[in-house]
Amino acid sequence: MNTHPKASWIAADWGTTNLRIWALDETGGILAHRSSEKGMGRLEKQDFESALIELIADLLKDSEVTPVIVCGMAGSRQGWAEAPYMTVPCAPPSIRNATGVDAADPRLDVRILPGIKQLTPPDVMRGEETQIAGFLADNQNYTGTLCLPGTHTKWVALQDGRIERFRTFMTGETFALLSKHSVLRHGLSADDLDSTAFAEAAERSFNAPEALTADLFGVRAAGLVADLGPAQASGRLSGLLIGAELAAVSRDFDLGNTALLGSDKIAGAYRSALTHLGHASRQLDAETITLKGLTLAYSFYEPEHS
Amino acid sequence: MNTHPKASWIAADWGTTNLRIWALDETGGILAHRSSEKGMGRLEKQDFESALIELIADLLKDSEVTPVIVCGMAGSRQGWAEAPYMTVPCAPPSIRNATGVDAADPRLDVRILPGIKQLTPPDVMRGEETQIAGFLADNQNYTGTLCLPGTHTKWVALQDGRIERFRTFMTGETFALLSKHSVLRHGLSADDLDSTAFAEAAERSFNAPEALTADLFGVRAAGLVADLGPAQASGRLSGLLIGAELAAVSRDFDLGNTALLGSDKIAGAYRSALTHLGHASRQLDAETITLKGLTLAYSFYEPEHS
Known part of the structure; x- marks a missing residue:
């Protein structure tokens, strides 16, 4: 049937x-x-x-x-x-x-x-290597930076279509752990993320990443003594973490030519921080790119016993 | 009875x-x-x-x-x-x-x-304010830095026996969350913490705190591709976090004259990092100091309806 x-x-x-x-x-x-x-x-x-x-x-x-x-x-x-x-x-x-x-x-x-x-x-x-292959299928001999945002964001330097080097950041996982399990959870919003607070914190943290560890508890303290609201607090936490990541990334990768492989909230946050720091970036759908990479691999498939 | x-x-x-x-x-x-x-x-x-x-x-x-x-x-x-x-x-x-x-x-x-x-x-x-009071009971008019290590470590600047300012770091909580709940947990030791790996990482992170976010995932990756053992990985993670904290602290506090109120493992880690960075510190028992602070308060107690 x-x-x-x-x-x-x-x-x-x-x-x-x-x-x-x-x-x-x-x-x-x-x-x-x-x-x-x-x-x-x-x-x-x-x-x-x-x-x-x-x-x-x-x-x-x-x-x-x-x-x-x-x-x-x-x-x-x-x-x-x-x-x-x-x-x-x-x-x-x-x-x-x-x-x-x-x-x-x-x-x-x-x-x-x-x-x-x-x-x-x-x-x-x-997994990300297959997305990179999918991206390169449409951008042969590409030179520039790829950002694959996620729980563990990867930054990749491509040179003439080859992977030169890459670096992984646990920013997404750290944000999730701090939001759900740390003392900060008391002052955060689960859904709303204030974009002004995000941009301010991202810029601050990008310019002074060494202050990150000092600023984290301040997200909670500002809720207690300076009326920081939950959506602002969530925006600030996200901005502090992504800003510090971008500061580290900017030392080794060209942020001026970045393609973001992702269309979800996390990818949007990276794009917004990059824009605020003066870097245009283009954004592609990660699932589409993954399928493209797997399709490229399949196009060279040969049966085992042929 | x-x-x-x-x-x-x-x-x-x-x-x-x-x-x-x-x-x-x-x-x-x-x-x-x-x-x-x-x-x-x-x-x-x-x-x-x-x-x-x-x-x-x-x-x-x-x-x-x-x-x-x-x-x-x-x-x-x-x-x-x-x-x-x-x-x-x-x-x-x-x-x-x-x-x-x-x-x-x-x-x-x-x-x-x-x-x-x-x-x-x-x-x-x-709570820590009472420990500070207890410390001052034996060190009247003290000028210098107090470090109260814990889940949320406090650094306090004292001037002539007054609290001038302080800063809280979530390093202990962050270490616990990353150790127990993040991808790093797969490569860490629950009990052993290699002191050489700790000191190296603390020094590296103290000198380049902006690299912290880039180095965290490396603790896991080095276990996969560079044979970093669990005790070394735990030492490195702790050193990276404490080194970055000390870098931020050193901008606002005098590390050269620090009293540590704590005698547990966490306090020992701070002392060891400070020593490695060339700063002597003295260490006092936190419980004793807490009781001293509460006793000082009680010494001025008056019954409500007297």
């Missing part, structure tokens, strides 16, 4: 907290886009295959092999199968660098794209 | 997470020292009296009033009764500045010492 179209291949972005898949036909048309909360962080090695099948079973052809191209934390040592890091400077990985998985289900041919590491200073990425 | 000695007065340090009391005789001898987890953070206004009675009932004289001198968050707006802040610059509060509580139990005469606020930059303390 299940007569809906079957996938020519599956693209999968398998991160720590989520698994997102696209089912595609041979012309790149999206037949389905689904996600589950079975991220790498919740799975043991033997559970990955069933987590995937659960999400895509009805999209698989009965007696044919369907390629599944995966990026993200599923390729980490604690993931489904380790896809060893490439090392910068390098071009983004292609499917030639992918690791094949021994799946029990004969309908699956799973290939996991590797992440990238940097030795000095030590840094790693898994 | 309960024949053990009764208290002449009760000293209480009532913070957010704990209530600690000492029962004293008229010569200052300690009859009992107890604590409960009924900190301000877990109590509604109407629950404070019973939380106190629970801990001290057997120490109260049946038909006499026992003074209870309290410092800490019990005096906050969300506490038992608000003891309005004094404002710096000022001498530490004395019992004349305390707020009396209307206790239902006629055996209690409860006085809550006020906290201190600072308007520019906004800051607050509750």
Whole structure:
């Protein structure tokens, strides 16, 4: 009775907290886009295959092999199968660098794209390298800065289409922890973020990042003794953290030519801070770019036993 | 049957997470020292009296009033009764500045010492002002820096025995949140903290505090790509945070003349970082100092209806 179209291949972005898949036909048309909360962080090695099948079973052809191209934390040592890091400077990985998985289900041919590491200073990425590949598909030989905002924001220096170096900032995670679990939570707004307070704090922190640790508790104290409202406090906290990040970034990356891969609230905050500091930036949709990177990898796919 | 000695007065340090009391005789001898987890953070206004009675009932004289001198968050707006802040610059509060509580139990005469606020930059303390008073009891007209290490470390500039200004740093809380809840937790040791890694990171961060936000994720990445061990990673994280704090502190406080009020692990970390940066400091026991401050307040106690 299940007569809906079957996938020519599956693209999968398998991160720590989520698994997102696209089912595609041979012309790149999206037949389905689904996600589950079975991220790498919740799975043991033997559970990955069933987590995937659960999400895509009805999209698989009965007696044919369907390629599944995966990026993200599923390729980490604690993931489904380790896809060893490439090392910068390098071009983004292609499917030639992918690791094949021994799946029990004969309908699956799973290939996991590797992440990238940097030795000095030590840094790693898994998943973002595929977004970078997707970005470069439309911007060949690009030279400039990419910002991939998120829980762990990555800043990437590209030179002639190669990844020269990158740096990860835990600003998003730090903001979430301080907002939800620290003493600051008492004075913050969960939803509203005052944009004036954000811009002022971002500028202050960009110009004097060494004051960050002194200013954090002030977000709470100003609520107690200087009538700082919750939306202002949230804006100030976000601005202090992003401003300090941008100060550190500006020492090693060209902020004057930045493309932001993200369209959510966090990406918007980075863009707003950059604008306030006098730097124009362009913004692209991260999901679109991820699919583009996975599609690029698939375009060089060859069956294993051909 | 309960024949053990009764208290002449009760000293209480009532913070957010704990209530600690000492029962004293008229010569200052300690009859009992107890604590409960009924900190301000877990109590509604109407629950404070019973939380106190629970801990001290057997120490109260049946038909006499026992003074209870309290410092800490019990005096906050969300506490038992608000003891309005004094404002710096000022001498530490004395019992004349305390707020009396209307206790239902006629055996209690409860006085809550006020906290201190600072308007520019906004800051607050509750409890530490009593430790400062205790420190000054032995160091009259002191000029120099006090550091009160903890979840929220306070740095205080004293001039001729008066509190000129102070600043709060959330370094302890930030370390705890990052260690327990962030991605860094995977690479850290719960118990061991490598002292060489700590000193190196503290020095690096002290000299380049603007790099802090860039260096945090590196603690995890160095575990993945550069064999940084858990004890080294914990030492590095602690050093990065404390070094950045000391950099900010050094702009406004004289690190060359610092007394540390604390004898626990956190205080030890501050002392070690200061030593590594070439600053001798002396270290005093915080509990002893707290009791000294409360005892000083009690020495000026007068019954309400005398």
